Amino acid sequence: MAINHLKTAEFDAAVDAAPLAMVDFWASWCGPCKMLSPVVEAIAEQYAGKALVGKVNVDEEPELAARFGVMSIPTVVFLKDGREFDRKVGVMPAEAFTSVLDENL
Amino acid sequence: MSYDVLVIGGGPAGLSAALNVRARGRSVLVVSNPLEENPLWRAEKVDNYLGLPGMSGPQLLTALRRHAEEAGAEFCAGKVLNAVRMGDTWYVSIGSDMENAKALVLAAGVARGKKFPGEAEFLGRGVSYCATCDGMLYRGKPVAVLGYGDAARREAEFLQSIGCSVTYFDRPKHCAITGGTQVEAVTCDGETVPAAGVFLLRPTMAPTDLFPGLAVENGYVTVDRRMATNLPGLFAAGDCTGGPLQVSKAAGEGLVAGQSAAGYAAELSRKTNLK
Numbered sequence: 001m002a003i004n005h006l007k008t009a010e011f012d013a014a015v016d017a018a019p020l021a022m023v024d025f026w027a028s029w030c031g032p033c034k035m036l037s038p039v040v041e042a043i044a045e046q047y048a049g050k051a052l053v054g055k056v057n058v059d060e061e062p063e064l065a066a067r068f069g070v071m072s073i074p075t076v077v078f079l080k081d082g083r084e085f086d087r088k089v090g091v092m093p094a095e096a097f098t099s100v101l102d103e104n105l
Numbered sequence: 106m107s108y109d110v111l112v113i114g115g116g117p118a119g120l121s122a123a124l125n126v127r128a129r130g131r132s133v134l135v136v137s138n139p140l141e142e143n144p145l146w147r148a149e150k151v152d153n154y155l156g157l158p159g160m161s162g163p164q165l166l167t168a169l170r171r172h173a174e175e176a177g178a179e180f181c182a183g184k185v186l187n188a189v190r191m192g193d194t195w196y197v198s199i200g201s202d203m204e205n206a207k208a209l210v211l212a213a214g215v216a217r218g219k220k221f222p223g224e225a226e227f228l229g230r231g232v233s234y235c236a237t238c239d240g241m242l243y244r245g246k247p248v249a250v251l252g253y254g255d256a257a258r259r260e261a262e263f264l265q266s267i268g269c270s271v272t273y274f275d276r277p278k279h280c281a282i283t284g285g286t287q288v289e290a291v292t293c294d295g296e297t298v299p300a301a302g303v304f305l306l307r308p309t310m311a312p313t314d315l316f317p318g319l320a321v322e323n324g325y326v327t328v329d330r331r332m333a334t335n336l337p338g339l340f341a342a343g344d345c346t347g348g349p350l351q352v353s354k355a356a357g358e359g360l361v362a363g364q365s366a367a368g369y370a371a372e373l374s375r376k377t378n379l380k
Binding site: 012017027029030031032034035036039058065069070071072073075079089090091092093094 | 187198199231243287354
C-alpha cells in the first residue's frame with residue numbers, strides 16, 4: 001500500500017524526509033474527494049519510492065487544514081523538502097498532478 | 106451505481122436524450138435541478154412546439170418528464186460539480202455523492218452571466234460552488250451566499266445549521282470578491298459584508314468549468330452532427346450548444362445526443378466483452 005494517511009503529529013517528519021511530496025486534503029462527506037481518491041491512489045503506486053503521496057483527512061486533522069489554508073476540498077498540495085511550491089484545487093485528471101511531479105523529480 | 110448514460114440537465118434536451126437512450130435499451134440517469142427551476146417553467150405559453158400549440162411551460166415540462174419517467178429513465182435531484190474520465194468511465198460528483206457512466210450527455214442549459222471579479226482568483230481560497238462540499242471548513246466563520254434559486258436557499262440553511270454565520274444575497278447582479286491571500290469580503294449591488302467564504306450557487310455551471318479542455322465557441326459547446334463534443338464519450342444538446350434557445354431544437358438535439366451516447370456505450374460494452 002503506497003498511500004500514506006498522514007496525521008498532524010507525524011506530518012512534518014514525513015514531508016521533511018521526502019524530497020518531493022504530494023498531499024491530498026479530503027473528507028468523507030465530499031463527493032469530489034471520492035472521485036479524486038482513485039486517481040491519487042494510482043499516482044501513489046506509480047511514484048512509489050520516488051515521491052511521498054499522502055492523504056490528510058480534514059475532519060481528523062483540522063490543524064493541518066488550517067495551517068495550509070485549505071478552504072475547498074479536494075486540495076492537493078505539492079511540497080519539496082517540506083515546503084509548499086504548488087497546489088491544485090478541485091478534481092482534475094491524473095496528468096495535472098503527474099506533470100507537477102515529473103517536473104520536480 | 107453504474108449507468109450506460111448519465112444526462113446532466115432535466116430540461117427538454119436532457120429528457121429527450123434520456124427517452125432515446127431508453128429506446129435503445131440502455132440504462133440512464135438524469136441529474137437535474139427541480140423541474141420548477143427550469144427556465145421553461147416560467148414560460149406562460151409555448152406556441153411553436155409542433156402539434157402542441159398553446160401549452161404552458163409547466164404543462165409541457167411535466168409531460169416531457171413523465172414520458173421519460175415512464176420509459177424507465179432514473180432521476181436524481183442535484184447539481185453536477187465535477188466530471189472526470191478515468192479509463193473508459195466518466196465519474197461525476199453530485200453534492201456528496203458520486204455516480205459513473207460510460208457516456209455523458211451535457212444538457213444543462215446556458216450559464217447566464219459572466220464570472221465576478223475575484224471569483225476565479227479566489228477559487229479554492231474562499232470561493233466555493235458547493236456548500237455541502239466545503240461548508241464544514243467554514244464552521245464558526247462569516248460566509249456569504251450568492252444564491253440563484255431555491256436550491257441555493259436550502260444550501261444556505263445547511264451552512265447556517267453547521268454553524269456558519271450566513272449573509273444571503275438573493276440573485277445579486279454585480280458582485281466583487283476581495284481579499285489578500287484569502288477572501289475577506291464581498292460586495293454585492295453596493296452592499297459590502299466581511300466573509301471568509303463566498304458560496305456562488307448558480308443553477309448551472311459553465312461547461313468549461315465542468316469539463317476542462319472542452320471545446321467551445323462564444324461560450325457555446327462545439328458539437329458535430331452526432332452531437333459529439335471534442336471529449337471522448339461526451340455529447341451535448343440543447344441551449345448549451347447555441348441558439349435558437351427553443352424547445353423543439355433542444356428536443357431534436359437531445360434525440361440525436363441520446364442515440365449517439367447509447368451507441369457509444371454499446372460499442373464500449375462490446376469492446377470490453379471481447380477483451
